[in-house]
Amino acid sequence: MNLLFRLGVYVVVLFLIAIVVVGQHHENARDTLRAVVGRTGRWIVWSFVLVAVMLGLEIVCIGW
């Protein structure tokens, strides 16, 4: 439950940050929102990759 809560907050905040970052490259809200969904998705994938790499490094360097 605690992990779900953290993931929920993480995804929502990532989406809100993406609005501000992507908004710089668009002139209206509709184009911004359209681009934000894809950008958030890419960031979530990269987040999982980052966590997987860190977990891998932890297993290699410290052990299971």
Added chain:
Amino acid sequence: MVIRSNLDPARGVGMAAFFAGFVPGLLQWQLGQKSRAMMAFASCTALFFAGWVIVGERLFYWSLLSPDTSNSFGSTVLQGLASIGLPIALPELLNLPANALGSILAFDVTPMGERAWRLPRDFEHVGAFLTGASGMLSAFWAAAGHWDLRLRRDGGTPEPVPSANPALCAAISWLVPGLGHAKAGQKDKGMLMGAAVLAVFALGLLFSHGHAVDRANASVWWIAQNLFGGGSLFAALMTGPLRMEQAPPHLDLGVILCTVAGLMNLVVMIDAFTVAERSVFPVQKPTEAAS
């Protein structure tokens, strides 16, 4: 529209102008705008001392690097800087003359003096906001000076008129995220970006039970939180004075979210400036520039 300088839209106006920006009104004075220069200097100085009469030497405690009396080389250097009026307090440092005068008047490195840095004051959240706001106001006056220099250099004659003054757009975005975009002509985008900043800030306050924005307890985080001036003002008036009996379980998360909201608003302010700037100096796409 003027397209003289679009091939190099990011060219700055030089280091001299950058450093002149630390003295409110100096750029306006150099541009011959005497009354605006005096207004800039007076507004920043008045705002600083309105807060300084409340917080006084507390600013040393909130400095990024506190000039305490430990015997390390770093502390000796910081004490030397503070004694000539250069404590590294942000954003007050951006209003260099008032910050220097205030610290020269308050600096006392004796144990009693140092004790006074640590003593909480009545209404110190409001005082801290006011001194911080003077630094931000100084930065906006500097941005206005830089914009006028840019217009003079690249604008040609007759001087073009932007959709809104870029520095003003950035300044009002500091107080209300997205309002600068609305003034510059991108109302719906401004509302969307503003709502995003407000939502992250509100989440931060919610998770921390209102204790996330507190210069007295988390002064380094407050530097970034204060980049959203409206939120920082709200916290100074409403949530800052709340008494914390017990640390809320998600206090750290709240502090980080409010800090992220401040950094997001920095992006919003810069974008508001850019939107207004591009109404005069549009950026060509590479294909257009080549042809």
